[in-house]
Amino acid sequence: MKKEDFYNFIIVGAGTAGLTAAIVAAKNGHSVVVLEKGEVAGPKPRGESMAYYPLLDEILGKGYLQSIAEVKPSHRVYHSPGDIQPVGNIDMGTPYYFFEWRILIEHMVEIAKNHGVTFLFNCEVHQPIEEDNICKGVKYQNSKGKIQDVFGNVVLACDGHLSTIGSYYNVDYSKINCPIVKFLGNNAHINIDKVSSPQFYFVNNGVLDYAPNFPPSVAYIFPIGGKKIEAGLMLRMTTAFNMKSVKIPNEEEIMAVWENLKSSYPGFNEFFEGIKIEYEKLTQMPNAGLVKNFILGNGGAILIGDSAGFIDANGSSGLYFGMKMAQFWVDLISESLIDNQYDWSLENRKYLTKQFKKSKIYKTVNTSYKLIGIFEWMIFKKLRTGNRINRFWKFIMWLLQVAS
Structure with missing residues (x-):
């Protein structure tokens, strides 16, 4: 095996979680390679949002997130079924920053490269390379179609909601993901001075005459700036x-x-008058639950971010939580790397998992899943109908504020 084919950290996927892992590992003095199947990191256009946390200054540079945001709302707006009741304004406690995904990703790639991270684009990972059920590296197809191997001490699966690495180890993503339509549009019917907060519309089971058996869902509008919006529909599986x-x-x-x-959906449809579609696709994203095991097989591979279902279920935002999870695991592994080797014994795997589950970030995400589970059971199953939800609207908004 050539020296250039071995890295302390192999990172699969160049989204925010993967790039954070790369930056942190490189800052810790480790060799890092990032494999990304796209021509560039994070190739799909979209709007995104994140609340401010100190980690962002540490990774991105002080004040960077604020500098790229065009919209900085401090609350969410909820609409009842049919938009019948007065809207509910839920204070988020801290401003959220809405920005364009590509701007953030390009900045993170530049930081990673400046710290010596190696990037391999147009490289699709096929499967892990194992020895005694321990992941020792990955097989990937390079830009010329050739199958190659790369080896390392740890493989971080940051390749999203249908992770190749996770799927290889039989992670059932049907229990973790929810279908979601993602939409990006310009020239929307919106006055950003009056509507700058994210808008959420309850679409309960039975409210749609043309689809009476459709699952309970939430439609949303995220103003990004000017006449540009991100919108979508998430099914609550x-x-x-x-x-x-x-x-x-x-x-x-x-x-x-x-x-x-x-x-035609009341209130929601108004934003789409005269809109120009820039991106529209049905995909999936985690929001139904966490994976059972973060460390795969007998070690060597770890699920990070979306590949682990690791998001804030209350807001469905995975960016910060995936970034923080990546930082936590890289720092934890770095502590125990001895002479560029890592011991994946059962004792060490238990220690790593225990430390992670003791962390504040894990407890926050785990609690968010429990709270949203209770909330959705009450709203979408117990009350279920539009009439009942509208009748208890004030109480529902109070619960949302308490949970936020």
């Missing part, structure tokens, strides 16, 4: 699987509902 009145839709049925919501 944790609740849906346990409802007799729900029929799980296929892709065509989901997109048909999405088109109807854009054209």
